[in-house]
Amino acid sequence: MLRVLVLFVSSPVLFVMCNHQLEDYRNHPCIRKCNSSVQMTCEYNFTVEYYHTLSKACFNCPHNVTDCARPHCVAADGTKRGIITVNRMVPGPGIHICQNDTIVVNVYNRLEGSDGLTIHWHGISQRLTPHMDGVPMLTQCAIPTYSSFQYRFKPDFPGTYFWHSHSGLQRMDGVFGALVIRQTDDNEPHFGLYDHDLPEHTIIINDWLDELAINRFTRHHHAGGDNKPDSMLINGKGSYLKFSNQHNSNSKIHTPPETLTVEQGKRYRIRLISNGLLNCPIQFSIDNHTLIVIATDGYPVQPITVESLNVFAGERYDIVLHTTQSVDNYWIRARGEAGCAVKKAHQEAILHYQGATDNQPKQPTGYNAGLRAGKLLNPYNKAETKDLIPVTRLVSLLDNDKALSKTPDKTIYMSMDFNKIDNYRFHDPVLYPISAVERSQHLYLPQINYISTILPPSPPLTQFKDIPEDMLCNATVGGRNCSSEYCECVYVEKVRLGDVVEFVIVDEGKTFDANHPMHLHGNSYRVVGMGKIDRSTTLQEVKKLDAAGNITRNLNRSVIKDTVTIPDGGYAILRIHATNPGFWFFHCHIDFHAEVGMGLVLQVGEIGQMPKSPNNFPKCGNWKFTDH
Numbered sequence: 001m002l003r004v005l006v007l008f009v010s011s012p013v014l015f016v017m018c019n020h021q022l023e024d025y026r027n028h029p030c031i032r033k034c035n036s037s038v039q040m041t042c043e044y045n046f047t048v049e050y051y052h053t054l055s056k057a058c059f060n061c062p063h064n065v066t067d068c069a070r071p072h073c074v075a076a077d078g079t080k081r082g083i084i085t086v087n088r089m090v091p092g093p094g095i096h097i098c099q100n101d102t103i104v105v106n107v108y109n110r111l112e113g114s115d116g117l118t119i120h121w122h123g124i125s126q127r128l129t130p131h132m133d134g135v136p137m138l139t140q141c142a143i144p145t146y147s148s149f150q151y152r153f154k155p156d157f158p159g160t161y162f163w164h165s166h167s168g169l170q171r172m173d174g175v176f177g178a179l180v181i182r183q184t185d186d187n188e189p190h191f192g193l194y195d196h197d198l199p200e201h202t203i204i205i206n207d208w209l210d211e212l213a214i215n216r217f218t219r220h221h222h223a224g225g226d227n228k229p230d231s232m233l234i235n236g237k238g239s240y241l242k243f244s245n246q247h248n249s250n251s252k253i254h255t256p257p258e259t260l261t262v263e264q265g266k267r268y269r270i271r272l273i274s275n276g277l278l279n280c281p282i283q284f285s286i287d288n289h290t291l292i293v294i295a296t297d298g299y300p301v302q303p304i305t306v307e308s309l310n311v312f313a314g315e316r317y318d319i320v321l322h323t324t325q326s327v328d329n330y331w332i333r334a335r336g337e338a339g340c341a342v343k344k345a346h347q348e349a350i351l352h353y354q355g356a357t358d359n360q361p362k363q364p365t366g367y368n369a370g371l372r373a374g375k376l377l378n379p380y381n382k383a384e385t386k387d388l389i390p391v392t393r394l395v396s397l398l399d400n401d402k403a404l405s406k407t408p409d410k411t412i413y414m415s416m417d418f419n420k421i422d423n424y425r426f427h428d429p430v431l432y433p434i435s436a437v438e439r440s441q442h443l444y445l446p447q448i449n450y451i452s453t454i455l456p457p458s459p460p461l462t463q464f465k466d467i468p469e470d471m472l473c474n475a476t477v478g479g480r481n482c483s484s485e486y487c488e489c490v491y492v493e494k495v496r497l498g499d500v501v502e503f504v505i506v507d508e509g510k511t512f513d514a515n516h517p518m519h520l521h522g523n524s525y526r527v528v529g530m531g532k533i534d535r536s537t538t539l540q541e542v543k544k545l546d547a548a549g550n551i552t553r554n555l556n557r558s559v560i561k562d563t564v565t566i567p568d569g570g571y572a573i574l575r576i577h578a579t580n581p582g583f584w585f586f587h588c589h590i591d592f593h594a595e596v597g598m599g600l601v602l603q604v605g606e607i608g609q610m611p612k613s614p615n616n617f618p619k620c621g622n623w624k625f626t627d628h
Contacts, residue, residue, distance in 0.1 A: 026094070031199055034098035034184045042097050043104040046119070048165075048175060050112055051085040054078070062255045063246045074174075077231045077347070078241030078255040079210045084111070084165075084173040090236040091275075092163075092177035096199045099158045099183040105151045109143045116142025119151060120166035121179060122314060123298050123562050125522055129153040130461055130582035131613050133521055136167050137455040138583055138601065140462075141620035149618070158183040159298025160271040160316040162204065172213035172277045172591050174236075178202045180271055181298075189300045189397050190269075193292070194320045197269040201260055205282055205311070205334045206275040207345055208233045213277075217592060221426050224441035227592055228339050229278050232347035234258045234332065239348070239365075258349040260332065262323045269294075270321050276313030277591050279339035279514050281380040281565070283310050285372040286351055287330040287363055292320040293377060293394070297524065299560040300397040306389065307374030310337070312517040314563035314589035315378075327353045329361045335370030337380045338515060346370050380515060381568045383532045392530045394559040403526050403577040404555040408502035412493050413475075415539040416566065416588075416598070418444035418511035421486045423452065423596075444511055445596060446588065449475045450482035452597030453491040453587075458621035460490075460601075461583050462613045466621045488597060492583075497605035499578045502528075504546070509536040509569035516593065519563040520576070520602070522584035527564055528553040529573035536569045563589060581605035 030042035054061060057072035068075045072088040086092030097103060109117055120134035132153040136142040143149040155161075158181040165175035180202060185191045207229035209216050219225030231240040239254035262268055274282060285291070285308035293304050295318035309317060332349040340346075344367035350360065363369065379388040422429045426443040434442050445452060451473065458466040473489035480487055495501050503525070507516060513535070529551060533541065545551050553573060566572045587599025 026199055028096070030098070030101060031096045032098065034182050036100070036184050039100045039102070040097070041102040041104060042095070043106070044093060044095065045106045045108065046086045046092065047108045047110055048084065048086055048117055049110040051083050051088055052081070053083055054080050057088070062243055062253055065256050068256055074236065075255040076236060077208060077233060077238035078243065079231065081210055082173070082212045084170050084175050086175055086177065090174040091204050092175065094178040094180070094199060094202060095163065096178070096180045096182070099181055099187070100154070102152065102154045106148055107143055107151065108148045109145045111145050114145055115168070116144055117165050117167040117170060117175070118142055119163055120521075121151075121153070121161065121163050122519070123159070123161035123316070123524075124153065124155050124179070125157070125524070125580055126153060126582070127156050127580050128611055130522065130611060131617060133582075133584070134166050135521065135585050137457070138459055138461065138585055140459055141618045142167055155181050157181070157298060159295060160273060160318055161298055162273045162275065162316070164275060169213035169217055169591055169595065171275065172209065176204070176206075176275045178204060178271070178273060190294045190303070193294065193303065194267040194269040196266060201268055202271045202273065203235060203260075203349075204273045204275050205232065205234050205284065205347070207231070207277050207280040207282070207336060207340055208238070213591070217595065220592070221443055221596070226342075227278055228342040229280050229336065229345045230343055232282070232334050232336060232340075232345050234334055234347050234349040237349070257347075259352050260349065261352045261354060262321070263354045264323050264327050266323050268321045268323065270319040272311060272317045272319060274311040274313055274315050276311070276517070276589070279590055280345065281310045281312050281337045281515060282340070283308050283335045283337065283370060283372065283376070284333070285370070286321065286332050287361065288325050289321055289330065289351070292322075294318050294320055296391065296394065296559065297561040297563060299524065301559060302395040302397065304377065304389070304394065305375070306377045308372040309377035310380050311378070312515065312563065312565045314517050314519045315561070323353065325353070327355045329353070329356050329359065331361045331363055331365065333370040333372070335367060381513060381532065390530055391559055391561065391564060392527055392554065396557045396560050398557075398560060400556060401577060403500055403575040404528070404558065405500050406555065408575065409499040410495055411502045411504060413539060413543070414448050414503060414505045415508055416446070416448050416506065416516055417508040418514070419447050419450060419483070420444055420511070421484070423486050446516070446593040446598040448491070448598060448600055450487060451475070451477060451491045452486070452488040453599045453601070454488050454597060456490045458619070461610065462617055463619060463621060464607055491600040492603050493600055494603040495578050497578060497581050497609050501576050501578050503574040504542065504571060505566050505574065506537065506539045506542045506571045507566040507568050508538055513568050515565045515568060516588040516590065516598065517563050517565040518586065519589045520584065520586045522580050522582055522604070523576045523578070524560050524562045525574040525576045526558040527561055527572060528555060528558045528575050530567065530571065532567040532570035534569045537571075542571050578604045581610045
């Protein structure tokens with residue numbers, strides 16, 4: 001039941017609120033045709049709690065398919081497992097607003113036990129509101145269980161984004177949802193290329209485990225268990241686990257896949273979001289249809305037509321789909337690579353033309369069926385060819401800015417790899433060092449510059465003086481040899497407000513053939529260079545190539561993103577104009593990698609240049625008993 005409160009104030013601003021247990025969030029009044037003369041404050045209530053797939057709310061799902069669509073029923077892919085939900089939904093409520101609207105989200109932590117949480121608004125710059133970025137112990141204290149926190153911010157650029165928990169592994173268990181900011185037709189650079197841009201045509205894809213993520217994390221890191229995804233979800237749905245048919249013992253049934261309904265002869269804008277969890281690049285395609293890519297990570301690009309694209313964890317792509325095929329049903333396919341290839345994780349949804357039967361498409365399903373030939377955007381660890389198109393070939397529709405200056409004010413070098421070092425959390429140097437346990441239980445550390453980042457006991461944005469000075473470091477780490485000795489600290493790279501900063505990021509690739517999609521909070525960057533050198537490389541080799549003029553930078557309309565994967569045995573070169581003061585997390589968006597320290601903190605500006613915290617903003621930190 002939707003409840004709406006509307007208040008008229010002196011300016012043309014409307015205030016609207018969703019009720020606490022909103023089911024049909026798609027009827028929220030902020031979902032509308034955008035009008036520049038009307039701004040709205042759009043309020044949502046998020047209740048976060050432990051839950052379970054195929055709960056009692058599902059009745060006889062999947063044997064009665066209509067039961068799978070009941071309120072509070074999370075069927076997922078048919079695997080019975082514990083999950084964490086927002087308003088008993090996976091994905092959680094989608095937020096669809098217009099540019100210049102204000103978002104207000106009241107988060108109620110109802111996680112049994114003592115789990116804190118925060119919500120990050122992925123891709124939103126939080127300019128002037130860094131306290132709303134949602135990184136625990138960096139921009140705010142975690143929201144304690146049995147308490148609430150109100151996020152309030154005004155996004156500054158339209159596009160396709162998403163929200164997710166930034167605490168522990170909660171994102172892997174279901175705490176995520178869409179965030180789409182539309183604009184008026186007059187301001188939309190691709191207006192006229194599509195007929196429809198509908199909330200129900202937002203697609204969130206992610207790999208999926210058969211158990212709570214913390215169980216897999218602890219088994220992998222402490223007991224040599226695997227970290228390979230079992231399945232995938234498309235908009236929280238999928239067909240994976242087989243059930244015996246109650247009506248026909250000789251057949252098997254599945255939980256139903258997601259269905260997108262279209263009309264023949266129309267053009268639809270599809271907003272594709274990857275909530276990728278582990279090392280799982282996902283190849284996305286739609287049978288018998290090509291994909292016209294018009295935007296990535298919220299920013300418009302010159303249209304490019306491909307047969308498929310890879311979407312890495314945290315990335316988003318806006319696609320125009322022409323429904324020119326016969327009235328029928330067609331598979332929408334998601335096929336995992338890298339770690340997902342081990343168990344052949346994949347998933348299908350259905351593109352349903354109006355007037356077609358309710359039968360599933362006739363084409364085969366399965367992992368191999370998802371391998372689409374033709375042009376592929378954003379290849380995984382492969383060099384550029386005629387049909388393999390890196391994101392650096394995308395052309396931004398935004399004018400050149402200061403980030404594309406000929407010479408940056410500061411260059412930050414970041415080398416990444418899995419390092420064979422005894423981390424006391426997983427390999428006690430005395431009791432069970434790497435050298436003493438069998439190979440299958442070796443835990444190699446994904447690090448940046450041989451450093452594992454930890455978060456401080458208090459958020460530096462609000463309590464910088466409460467952080468012990470010796471916890472902070474940069475790449476020098478006080479002269480320690482971090483290539484042979486484990487180094488952990490709050491890794492901070494500081495830049496001046498207004499600097500043009502260049503990041504040269506090298507995935508040395510000596511240990512595993514993996515990928516690291518690097519996401520920067522508070523900023524979008526220009527991807528000015530990218531290349532794969534070999535199966536492995538070194539930071540020194542990349543520097544040498546650069547000094548010899550063998551690495552080029554595109555400083556003209558280079559693509560703007562906030563998440564990009566670094567080729568294994570290669571590099572990416574990113575540029576920002578650092579005009580957004582704050583402490584911004586820069587990290588790998590593979591959850592297991594980030595959780596064990598693959599990231600750093602970018603400090604933009606001095607403390608006095610950062611926005612002041614809201615009144616009575618929560619504080620937290622270390623405490624020790626004293627007599628006075």
